[in-house]
Amino acid sequence: MISAEASATTSVRVALGDRAYDILIGRGLIAEAGRAIAERLPRVRAAIVTDETVGGLHLAALTASLDAAGIESVPIVVAPGEGSKNFATLETVVRAILAARLERGDIVVAFGGGVVGDLTGFAAAITRRGMRFVQIPTSLLAQVDSSVGGKTGINTAEGKNLVGSFHQPDLVIADTGILDTLSPREFRAGYAEVAKYGLIDDPAFFAWLEQNWQGILSGGPEREHAVATSCRAKAKVVAADEHETGERALLNLGHTFGHALESATGYSQRLVHGEGVAIGMVLAHEFSARMNLCSPDDGIRVEAHLKAVGLPTRLSDVPGGLPDAQDLMKRIAQDKKVSRGTLTFILTHGVGKAFIAKDVPPAAVEAFLNDKLAG
Amino acid sequence: MISAEASATTSVRVALGDRAYDILIGRGLIAEAGRAIAERLPRVRAAIVTDETVGGLHLAALTASLDAAGIESVPIVVAPGEGSKNFATLETVVRAILAARLERGDIVVAFGGGVVGDLTGFAAAITRRGMRFVQIPTSLLAQVDSSVGGKTGINTAEGKNLVGSFHQPDLVIADTGILDTLSPREFRAGYAEVAKYGLIDDPAFFAWLEQNWQGILSGGPEREHAVATSCRAKAKVVAADEHETGERALLNLGHTFGHALESATGYSQRLVHGEGVAIGMVLAHEFSARMNLCSPDDGIRVEAHLKAVGLPTRLSDVPGGLPDAQDLMKRIAQDKKVSRGTLTFILTHGVGKAFIAKDVPPAAVEAFLNDKLAG
Numbered sequence A, B: 001m002i003s004a005e006a007s008a009t010t011s012v013r014v015a016l017g018d019r020a021y022d023i024l025i026g027r028g029l030i031a032e033a034g035r036a037i038a039e040r041l042p043r044v045r046a047a048i049v050t051d052e053t054v055g056g057l058h059l060a061a062l063t064a065s066l067d068a069a070g071i072e073s074v075p076i077v078v079a080p081g082e083g084s085k086n087f088a089t090l091e092t093v094v095r096a097i098l099a100a101r102l103e104r105g106d107i108v109v110a111f112g113g114g115v116v117g118d119l120t121g122f123a124a125a126i127t128r129r130g131m132r133f134v135q136i137p138t139s140l141l142a143q144v145d146s147s148v149g150g151k152t153g154i155n156t157a158e159g160k161n162l163v164g165s166f167h168q169p170d171l172v173i174a175d176t177g178i179l180d181t182l183s184p185r186e187f188r189a190g191y192a193e194v195a196k197y198g199l200i201d202d203p204a205f206f207a208w209l210e211q212n213w214q215g216i217l218s219g220g221p222e223r224e225h226a227v228a229t230s231c232r233a234k235a236k237v238v239a240a241d242e243h244e245t246g247e248r249a250l251l252n253l254g255h256t257f258g259h260a261l262e263s264a265t266g267y268s269q270r271l272v273h274g275e276g277v278a279i280g281m282v283l284a285h286e287f288s289a290r291m292n293l294c295s296p297d298d299g300i301r302v303e304a305h306l307k308a309v310g311l312p313t314r315l316s317d318v319p320g321g322l323p324d325a326q327d328l329m330k331r332i333a334q335d336k337k338v339s340r341g342t343l344t345f346i347l348t349h350g351v352g353k354a355f356i357a358k359d360v361p362p363a364a365v366e367a368f369l370n371d372k373l374a375g
């Protein structure tokens, strides 16, 4: 699945038949983006959707790269943050694409974090019943997770990501250098998803992360390796289960607990997604140990690593306090993974040995949370 | 493709591999709708989207039919008319489906004309990234055209139907008796699309229509035959070209001229879609004759039939007058079927012999329209 594209570029292929596409990974790739697009999609015009923060820092470089390759582009700038994943901003983006008179064969470029990627991918999916679409993810979370796999969407008051499409990009360009301007907190939040791939089914990668995480944060060559390994892991799962009817659920390791915590803190800056996932992954290991599925040492090891990186790992790390176990259980039950009285959870037999458990008794989870909240 | 389902029900299959579905056609089918759905989609809950007019007349009957089959349903009622095909109403429908706590396997039912069908199909496509969807079309246009083929969508200020998805229904139920409450004008507008199938590639059907149109309007058994023949024709084209990259364009016979006229009259009640198509089909035959592709007699024959049915057939039939040929050409060029200076038009070698012409010189069309407007 890997081939050397240019000296410093790693290429990961997402094997989806006639909708297969490449993920290009490397430091400085923005400068190559125009050429990479023009090679694959000749004679297109582009709309670049970005947020104010990313656009302010990096839009000029991307536009210059497209210009140099003869790709005319129009920018569409939205406000940063989760609040832009709504119907009103979707309408604004769609209409701006139409107003720019882009045709079905032209491209929409998502240039930002997961928010911009999810919103833009959805806009591309529904404009002219499906336009071509390039992801240029600029947060670590977007590079290793949201930009790969074709899940797009927005939120409504009824819930997060309940409205959207499956719409695969034609190309993903992950410039690892662009992460240098990401805040350390957002970087660490994305790191939780990197660690997740090790915890799901790649114990050697997790062990490598334990040794090499500092190089990832500081921007050494370890960063490209971590992004590429993560993309390869996600690409494999997506190729096997594009529409999330089975195995793709493994990607939710730590997410059932994590979503409940995000919900309990109002999806606010008290806890960003990756932080909830970090705590959730530790809880998933601890709960698995309590169910005698793995050793308590696994939870200890996972927590030690995430803590070293600077991530929260315990319920008591959530600033401002949490509701009681019963309330958290209600939020878990509202999550979509409930069916006929039992919960579907991602549990584990140990580091790198996660599995889908379909018959978890809610009472056992609630008792576990109760104990955790108590101390 | 045809099999007798019950005594009076005709079934047409849309052959789309693992997304194949049936169109059931017959008088009184609303009473059977619950059973037909439950047979194919066991244990579902339903949201029924309808407009105030159709809902006021027929929702109770549909709800009773679903109740009798053990299908719990919630109604979602929108305002009648093209104005409901917008982002705001889309959001309302999507959120109402979510608020009713329907799951991905539950169904969304479109119960109305093409407006309700297009809007509801799109809402079903994007809610939970794709819900099951049943079309119960109640206008003739919807029964013979919009409910079949999976094109869904809404309008924006930038144009009609530029935002949407391809999302195939799981079942289409066309109760021909429900058309008894449709206004004669809307019925005739739908009739233009019925005649279109004869004009595209079925001269025998067009000849049959010339003899039997009165039975279609009055609700005799001719109506079921006309709806079934139309659905079969559309199903064949859709199966061959689901995403409109080729042959499906034939369904646009009369529509390039028709859209220009709808646009020039502001999509108002001055000219409804099928009326524009009726005039457009006559113009397409006349223009083809002028290009020496068919005989002038073909245009005369087409006009005579549509006029007998009560449809407008000439530019001078449009109440309130029209702009000049140059203005109409601008509207035609704005239509999506323009590419690099030449127009793609559906032209014809005669009744039942339409074809896709990719290199029509705009100047020839403008000169033709100029002459037509002059007298």
Ligand SMILES: NC(=O)c1ccc[n+]([C@@H]2O[C@H](COP(=O)([O-])OP(=O)(O)OC[C@H]3O[C@@H](n4cnc5c(N)ncnc54)[C@H](O)[C@@H]3O)[C@@H](O)[C@H]2O)c1
Residues within 6 Å of the ligand: A051, A053, A054, A057, A080, A081, A082, A085, A112, A113, A114, A115, A116, A118, A138, A139, A140, A141, A142, A145, A146, A147, A148, A149, A150, A151, A152, A161, A178, A179, A180, A181, A182, A183, A186, A273
């Ligand atoms: N589609 C999927 O499969 C999938 C998977 C996981 C998460 N998600 C979605 O992703 C979203 C979260 O993504 P995110 O964490 O990237 O959030 P985000 O897009 O809000 O980015 C986080 C913050 O970092 C800023 N930022 C991004 N790149 C930057 C850079 N290079 N320099 C400086 N600032 C930068 C942004 O402006 C924003 O303020 C959520 O909406 C979540 O639902 C989707």
Ligand SMILES: NC(=O)c1ccc[n+]([C@@H]2O[C@H](COP(=O)([O-])OP(=O)(O)OC[C@H]3O[C@@H](n4cnc5c(N)ncnc54)[C@H](O)[C@@H]3O)[C@@H](O)[C@H]2O)c1
Residues within 6 Å of the ligand: B051, B053, B054, B057, B080, B081, B082, B085, B112, B113, B114, B115, B116, B118, B138, B139, B140, B141, B142, B145, B146, B147, B148, B149, B150, B151, B152, B161, B178, B179, B180, B181, B182, B183, B186, B273
């Ligand atoms: N998706 C497609 O492939 C496709 C194809 C053709 C047209 N369309 C779309 O279809 C729409 C037009 O459809 P339409 O002509 O059915 O318009 P419509 O849905 O507005 O219906 C016309 C009018 O008839 C009323 N009505 C419908 N059924 C009735 C009944 N049984 N009794 C009494 N009144 C009834 C409606 O309330 C409405 O006022 C347009 O938006 C067009 O873009 C879509």
Ligand SMILES: [Zn+2]
Residues within 6 Å of the ligand: A145, A193, A255, A273, A277
């Ligand atoms: Zn996540």
Ligand SMILES: [Zn+2]
Residues within 6 Å of the ligand: B145, B193, B255, B273, B277
């Ligand atoms: Zn039409």
